[in-house]
Amino acid sequence: MSGVSELVRWDAARLAEGLRAKVVSSEEVVQAHLERIEAVDGPTSGENPDGVHAFLHVDAEGALARARRIDADRAAGAVLGPLAGVPIGVKDVLTTRGMPTTCGSRMLEGWVPPYDATVVRELHGAGLVVLGKTNMDEFAMGSTTEHSAFGPTRNPWDPTRIPGGSGGGSAAALAAFEAPLTIGSDTGGSIRQPAAVTGTVGVKPTYGGVSRYGLVALASSLDQAGPCGRTVLDTALLHAVIAGHDPYDSTSIPEAVPDVVGAARLGAGGDLTGVKVGVVRELSGEGYEPGVLARFTEALDELRAAGAEVVELSLPNIVHALAAYYLILPSEASSNLAKYDGMRYGLRVTPAGDGVTAEQVMRATRAAGFGDEAKRRIILGTYALSAGYYDAYYGSAQKVRTLVQRDFAAAFGQVDVLVSPTAPTTAYRLGEKLDDPLAMYAGDVATIPANLAGIPGMSLPVGLSDGLPVGLQVLAPQQADDRLYRVGAALEARLTATWGGPLLAQVPEWKGLSA
């Protein structure tokens, strides 16, 4: 880590403590991260074999100015939030006033929103310093970040491999020490799967637990913004900042947010006596890599050692979740993405010739502006919603969704949390599944059920398989997000002890492909 401050290795809780004690200033911390981004991330657009390419946009000046303001406020004795002065990266799917928001698409290239997402407003209110916007698959459609119109993000563990997706930028930025915290969004696993393959922590909160206002919609009934960090406690600290009721989002939950930070601190003691953990039979075994299953099994042993009771149970309808998801998601997406037509903002392509109509401009713009994966899903969704097909596709998928919800309700009648591997495989190679969308979709098999059911889920690292991180998923009932943090923190504490330090201490220093 020559030439770059060791500050980037500090986790958010430690940075927060250092800032509070005035051991470091926010300006120093932000400067250190900007230098780290400069050193490893490479240019923010275009093909870049030597960079992580976690960021699509970095606002160095704005971030430094904000950091100085926080420092001045602290010096003046102002009461600041626990994470005030800590830098953060925000997935490019959340609107940021005055800062470009592209959703990884040519369609929105150059668009600067006139308003902040509620999550971003909460970050500002809590004094966090937004460094910039992180890379993602176009409109959050994909599991590899290869579907970003601005080039893929690379996995800091191995630059030839995917960082997961759609929020590969937010996960890679953590693993490459470019930011101690990031915001992601999770429609079918876009926070949890990248966390799993990069050895970081990511949480999809209960649907409605975090405002969706300003979160550019992929599938409204599935989308959920959430916190990403390098530790369970950091993730909890960020969760507490962004969660809560928002009158601008009708689907936002009015009840109080559970005490996730308290749960993380409680769990860090490593004791899970009295906690019942259910292993989902349908989400392990066939189709899961042996290395993934090995780490998962060891993690179950750690849970037992922590005093938890581990039982296996079945959620029979979960096997249909993937099929239902790939009807509901494209259906909603086909409608949500209709607004990108070149009429009001973003890309506009006007065909040559006289007497060009608005409809021709719309066609040309959408043909040029959307990538293949976006087009694939728009076509799929348009078809599924069409008269004559609606009942067979969208209607049936909604019925499956109800059955999946019932399965979870029944399971949570027996256990406190459910666990599974987060993804069937470790990070695969860039390009490996680019021409096989079904193989890519299959990687979401374990994460999708939580989105269909609206329940919260966490992925945390449980070790390496052939030098690549493996993630474990914890699921809890709606509005019981605190359980994720208690169980996650306990497991993290025990595993970290066996590893002799955080897993991310083992990530190789970034050298890019040229090494």
Added chain:
Amino acid sequence: MSTTDVELVDYDEAVAEFDPVLGLEVHVELSTVTKMFSAAPTEFGAAPNTQVDPTSLGLPGALPVLNAKALESAVRIGLALNCTIASYCRFARKNYFYPDMPKNFQTSQYDEPIAYDGWLDVDVPASEDGSKPAFTYRVLIERAHMEEDTGKSLHVGGSTGRIHGAEYSLVDYNRAGIPLIEIVTRPLEGTGDRAPDVARAYVAALRDVLRSLDVSDVKMEQGSLRCDVNLSLRPTPDSPLGTRSETKNVNSLRSVERAVRYEVSRHAAVLRAGERVVQETRHWHEDTGLTTSGREKSDAEDYRYFPEPDLVPITPDPAWVEELRAALPEPPAQRRKRLQAEWGFSDLEMRDTANAGAVDLVEATVAAGASPAGARKWWTGELSRRANAEGVELSALRVGPADVAELQALVEAGTLTDRLAREALDGMLAGEGSAAEVVESRGLAVVSDESALVAAVDAAIAANPGVVEKIRGGKAQAAGALIGAVMKEMRGKADAARVRELVVERVGG
């Protein structure tokens, strides 16, 4: 689409040969302060694209939140139309691409309307010549549902103001997201040759109901109440329904009536020629009184409706619905009948009062002490003329019911003649004060000093001996010249009847 070339069939012949069936869809813009799904303002006539926010512009990431006042208005409208209020309903997305739709889908209610299965009794007046009697028709309401309005396109260049042939188009999103209630009738059957009258009477009655609820401006000319007329013909009342046309943009009561007449004549012509009526949208042209073909509308048109995932289902609390029901105003038709009986107005007088939009004003004027007849005379007469001349609503005039009651009291007390009262009204409208103050300041009161009148009469007699001779010779009508002379002398401030008495008395004496 060849139907525009067909020679129309005379209306009376058409309704003698075919049975018309109507269907009316009325869109009502609610007069909420903010939009259906966001806090953007709703002011009418503001500069383009100033009444907008991220949600009404459909910006990426923006979300809808249902306007509680709009929901309340929707429920009240449903209740006033005798509908059942849904205990659970949702919004849906109606997907289609059009530049004036910010999201390229309209958030509307589809198969789960907030109110359904209602009715409205409509009083259809007798025809002007009295040949067709008045009657009451019960319009069955299929549904009343909530939706958002679209923006407005302005097509520049070309001759028609339509999108085809325009050089470019401008879009104003001020209207996008304005709350609308769409009220849809069931097919109106059995109207026979009175179809145009029923259509007009229904829209008028609906407008009165909405006005009484104070939920909308109901200004057809500004588009806050818009009517689409569906019409089909069939050979006999027993036949299945014919193919309908949907005529849009019918924006006055008179146009509703005319559009129905026109479409009856046009359909009859198509059917007589042995052709099939095309199911299509047609545009009404106020200036020419014609409809022209718009886009063809087939059942294959696919809006890919699905439940709006950004909004939670609506589950109105039954206790709240009952509260709203209990607080509904008296239905306008019922109220009108009650007031007519109380005031002793004839049907014609009551209709004039209603047509002048003066029922509330007359009621308030009577409450302020005026006689019903006196109040009606002012509001439907002189004040209506003044309001028309100024181009304002009656209620926007500078004089209110209390002022009119005071003025009328002065007339009834003999202090003012009708002519003097109109002069007093000039002063009141000019802001010179109350009736009494204007009478005082302008010196308008009738001269009731008998000696002054007698002196003026005697002077006139002395100055016109020839006239006096004629009167004495039996030509009583010659007295007019003397009366005129006296009124001139008194500058009109005399009671002409008393002057006549004095002239007769003193010439004869």
